[in-house]
Amino acid sequence: MRKITIAIDGFSSCGKSTMAKDLAKEIGYIYIDSGAMYRAVTLYCLRNNLFNDDGGIDAVALEKHIGDIKISFRLNDITSRPETLLNGENVETEIRTMEVSSKVSIVAALGFVREALVKLQQEMGKNKGIVMDGRDIGTVVFPDAELKIFVIASAEIRAKRRYDELTAKGQTVSYEEILANVVERDRIDQTREVSPLRKADDAIVLDNSDMSIPEQKIWLKNVFDKVTNV
Ligand code: DC
Numbered sequence: 001m002r003k004i005t006i007a008i009d010g011f012s013s014c015g016k017s018t019m020a021k022d023l024a025k026e027i028g029y030i031y032i033d034s035g036a037m038y039r040a041v042t043l044y045c046l047r048n049n050l051f052n053d054d055g056g057i058d059a060v061a062l063e064k065h066i067g068d069i070k071i072s073f074r075l076n077d078i079t080s081r082p083e084t085l086l087n088g089e090n091v092e093t094e095i096r097t098m099e100v101s102s103k104v105s106i107v108a109a110l111g112f113v114r115e116a117l118v119k120l121q122q123e124m125g126k127n128k129g130i131v132m133d134g135r136d137i138g139t140v141v142f143p144d145a146e147l148k149i150f151v152i153a154s155a156e157i158r159a160k161r162r163y164d165e166l167t168a169k170g171q172t173v174s175y176e177e178i179l180a181n182v183v184e185r186d187r188i189d190q191t192r193e194v195s196p197l198r199k200a201d202d203a204i205v206l207d208n209s210d211m212s213i214p215e216q217k218i219w220l221k222n223v224f225d226k227v228t229n230v
Helices: 016-027 033-049 057-070 098-108 112-125 137-142 157-166 174-189 213-230
Strands: 005-010 032-033 073-077 082-086 130-134 147-152 206-207
Touching: 005 016, 005 137, 016 032, 016 130, 016 213, 032 033, 032 082, 033 057, 033 073, 033 082, 033 098, 033 112, 057 112, 098 112, 098 147, 098 157, 098 174, 112 130, 112 137, 130 137, 137 147, 137 174, 147 213, 206 213
Parallel strands: 005 130, 005 147, 032 130, 147 206
Antiparallel strands: 073 082
16 A cells, blocks of 8 residues: 655644554554654753753754754664654653753744754655654645644643643643643744744644544544545
8 A cells, every 4th residue: 555644733732642653553654753853952952051041042052063963763662652862862751851841842943953853854754654743744844745634622631631641650740830831832833933833724623622542543543544545
């Protein structure tokens, strides 16, 4: 069967990764979490003290070092889940902390960061057979993707999901802080000058506010079957 490119975009914490990962596994495609790549660059910035006390970033220093930041993925042998590597080091857990979450939008708004990561993402998808999730996958990274999904859910539901996910991992977090972070990231993601979050004209909208994970999985597989069986 011919392989296609699948772009899944949407707001933060709306369950994109879960459904994208599950579909990729089921149909034997590569899965790429593009948000993890922006998070890995953010972690690099934190480790190298590139954030100023006022919350801004030393973009000049980051641009100088952007070529030194190597991001890759590998499948965990035991869980079969993808892990993000920053210069060869597994940073999958570290890139999911609140510290990274609260700074990542600033990094993702930098044109030269986006340019470098989009190039890498396009390279990863050049042979198709890929499911990639993010904010600009259907609009910028793969504008010709055969299947584009745009996922939405209310901010409160998304914050609750993130809260449950982090507490399940043993992190102590506050729901109010997460909700504020979700709302602020929505604002920055939608209003940034470079590649703001928007639905591609040919994307299918999925509001999963009231859907369970298995329901989303079935919905996505049905849409995939329709597109590939024509
Ligand atoms: O999906 P996520 O929450 O892990 O993404 C982290 C951040 O990266 C999010 O605030 C927006 C940004 N991002 C982006 O700008 N473009 C992408 N393709 C993916 C993520």
